[in-house]
Amino acid sequence: MxxxxxxxxxxxxxxxxxxxxxxxxxxxxxxxxxxxxxxxxxxxxxxxxxxxxxxxxxxxxxxxxxxxxxxxxxxxxxxxxxxxxxxxxxxxxxxxxxxxxxxxxxxxxxxxxxxxxxxxxxxxxxxxxxxxxxxxxxxxxxxxxxxxxxRHRNESSIMNFILDYIAENYRNRITLKTVADALGYDYFYFSRIFCSVFGMHFNDYLNTYRFNAAVSLLLKTNLPITQVALESGFQSIRTFNDVFRRKTGSAPAEYRKQKKRAEG
CATH class of the missing domain: 2.60.120.810 (Jelly Rolls)
Known part of the structure; x- marks a missing residue:
């Protein structure tokens, strides 16, 4: 495995x-x-x-x-x-x-x-x-x-192309079915493969990817919080805030302030 x-x-x-x-x-x-x-x-x-x-x-x-x-x-x-x-x-x-x-x-x-x-x-x-x-x-x-x-498709595993697809499209509204259709796989087969390999559901992985992108924007730019959320692929501010609080214990704005204070 x-x-x-x-x-x-x-x-x-x-x-x-x-x-x-x-x-x-x-x-x-x-x-x-x-x-x-x-x-x-x-x-x-x-x-x-x-x-x-x-x-x-x-x-x-x-x-x-x-x-x-x-x-x-x-x-x-x-x-x-x-x-x-x-x-x-x-x-x-x-x-x-x-x-x-x-x-x-x-x-x-x-x-x-x-x-x-x-x-x-x-x-x-x-x-x-x-x-x-x-x-x-x-x-x-x-x-x-x-x-x-x-890297050519016939030389790589399905995982590489899943990850490449997410990296190129995470800012858009995508679902597990979107990825399965794009790569030419049956949805139910693809769902089993994804969960068994990644050890999490597709939405959890996608939100983690978007969270990492958002942290980078928060720390490296002065973009407003709403714009950070949208450019990271989150479809709503509520989802963005919920994911951020689960992962850091803080709201995005407070997280940015804490990190910038720590950096001096």
């Missing part, structure tokens, strides 16, 4: 990093945020986008947004995983949109690797600007070493 990780499908400079040891496996899963993997020692068997690769000591791999992947280490393997939202590296995200890598494994040699070990490849997050610079440096190495090709 392939499962969706909603906690790793949030934007707004979301970042977390963990060091795994002694046989910690991850079965097939996907999430919206990018995932950087580094083999500290031993061998890590990866399946990323249906491509099998083995990371040896000091190898890196990068999973692009919503790319299905699994990780299976040898019993003595130690590896680091950093999951980060695309807004840390927006130019890179734009460069790889709609594309897949012909592989995922690459190296960061020379002076870069000691620099990354000191500043990135640990569980404690560096400050924002240092983190962004490290992530851009690694993504740049990925682009230098991994050829990219356009």
């Amino acid at each position: 392939i499962f969706h990780q909603p906690d790793n499908s949030v934007g707004n400079h979301s970042y977390n990093a963990v060091i795994y040891a002694r046989g910690t496996d991850w079965e097939m899963h996907f999430h919206q945020n990018l995932e950087l993997i580094y083999a500290i020692s031993g061998n890590l068997h990866c399946n990323i986008g249906n491509k099998e690769e083995v990371l040896g000591t000091e190898d890196f791999a990068l999973c692009l947004s919503n790319e299905i992947h699994s990780l299976h280490p040898d019993s003595d393997t130690v590896y680091w995983v950093g999951v980060f939202s695309e807004d840390f590296v927006p130019e890179f995200a734009a460069a790889v949109k709609g594309k897949v890598g012909e592989g995922s494994r690459f190296r960061c040699d020379g002076a870069m690797l000691p620099y990354l070990r000191q500043n990135l490849l640990r569980e404690e997050a560096p400050d924002f600007y240092l983190l962004s610079s490290c992530l851009y440096a690694v993504c740049g190495m990925y682009l230098e070493q991994i050829p990219l090709t356009e």
Whole structure:
């Protein structure tokens, strides 16, 4: 079974990093945020986008947004995983949109690797600007070493196209049936597939996607609350406020004030 990780499908400079040891496996899963993997020692068997690769000591791999992947280490393997939202590296995200890598494994040699070990490849997050610079440096190495090709429908899973469709149309009035019809699937079959893979109903996922878009607009623009709601795809202010209160405990206007006060 392939499962969706909603906690790793949030934007707004979301970042977390963990060091795994002694046989910690991850079965097939996907999430919206990018995932950087580094083999500290031993061998890590990866399946990323249906491509099998083995990371040896000091190898890196990068999973692009919503790319299905699994990780299976040898019993003595130690590896680091950093999951980060695309807004840390927006130019890179734009460069790889709609594309897949012909592989995922690459190296960061020379002076870069000691620099990354000191500043990135640990569980404690560096400050924002240092983190962004490290992530851009690694993504740049990925682009230098991994050829990219356009993603075609017959080469991808249904999940990728569901997510692509939502990303392109979340501002519009869409439903599960809209997506099923657009992708040519029977509605009831499509509904079962969506719930089993995403672990939530379509409207919950769509509202989460719209919520993340709204947070970005609230923090990065001075648009009125009503306009933020409409540009994020919410069809009513009431729904927008309800979703926001469930997720943050605050109304949108108050959330914006709190965040701006915290930023000084």
